[in-house]
Amino acid sequence: NAGVTQTPKFRVLKTGQSMTLLCAQDMNHEYMYWYRQDPGMGLRLIHYSVGEGTTAKGEVPDGYNVSRLKKQNFLLGLESAAPSQTSVYFCASSFGQDYNEQFFGPGTRLTVL
Amino acid sequence: RKEVEQDPGPFNVPEGATVAFNCTYSNSASQSFFWYRQDCRKEPKLLMSVYSSGNEDGRFTAQLNRASQYISLLIRDSKLSDSATYLCVVNSLLGSGNNRLAFGKGNQVVVIP
Numbered sequence: 355n356a357g358v359t360q361t362p363k364f365r366v367l368k369t370g371q372s373m374t375l376l377c378a379q380d381m382n383h384e385y386m387y388w389y390r391q392d393p394g395m396g397l398r399l400i401h402y403s404v405g406e407g408t409t410a411k412g413e414v415p416d417g418y419n420v421s422r423l424k425k426q427n428f429l430l431g432l433e434s435a436a437p438s439q440t441s442v443y444f445c446a447s448s449f450g451q452d453y454n455e456q457f458f459g460p461g462t463r464l465t466v467l
Numbered sequence: 468r469k470e471v472e473q474d475p476g477p478f479n480v481p482e483g484a485t486v487a488f489n490c491t492y493s494n495s496a497s498q499s500f501f502w503y504r505q506d507c508r509k510e511p512k513l514l515m516s517v518y519s520s521g522n523e524d525g526r527f528t529a530q531l532n533r534a535s536q537y538i539s540l541l542i543r544d545s546k547l548s549d550s551a552t553y554l555c556v557v558n559s560l561l562g563s564g565n566n567r568l569a570f571g572k573g574n575q576v577v578v579i580p
């Protein structure tokens with residue numbers, strides 16, 4: 355089992371460029387999440403999905419879009435990148451909510467110039 | 468008041484010593500509590516869940532105090548490999564029947580030889 359994988363691992367963008375981050379999990383989990391982690395701040399939830407074809411907003415959704423066309427994949431899109439989106443992005447998945455462990459991917463380090 | 472508050476430290480601990488730290492949470496309705504461990508530039512990983520009766524896993528002990536709304540983590544006989552950031556995690560309501568996990572900023576532990 356690969357667990358949760360993320361591509362790419364690193365990326366540098368210029369302001370205004372777009373990109374898509376891919377998250378894949380092979381644990382048949384229903385729930386998937388996208389977080390961002392910034393220095394001095396805890397992990398903040400961007401968007402999440404409770405199943406294939408469903409998505410919902412988290413704490414900091416502005417500037418991001420997501421899609422969950424297949425159960426195993428959760429895509430995070432930046433339509434027009436801004437320097438404020440420079441961060442480390444983590445994807446996670448879990449079997450359920452609340453009492454279930456979230457498994458994290460290795461992260462994507464994004465720099466927007 | 469922030470949802471989850473932690474003293475970031477760092478907590479410099481001599482090898483073999485005991486270290487303990489607390490985390491406070493603001494939502495009295497929270498039902499799930501966890502400690503995650505995050506190594507430098509790595510993804511968070513579940514260390515242990517925190518139950519009402521408290522729980523112990525080897526050298527690690529977690530306690531929950533609902534009346535005062537805090538959870539604690541104690542590490543005995545610290546090893547160099549315990550150096551990491553320990554994230555306090557509490558479930559929080561998103562609405563529409565969904566929940567999310569709220570992450571603290573973490574307690575940084577540095578075990579010194």
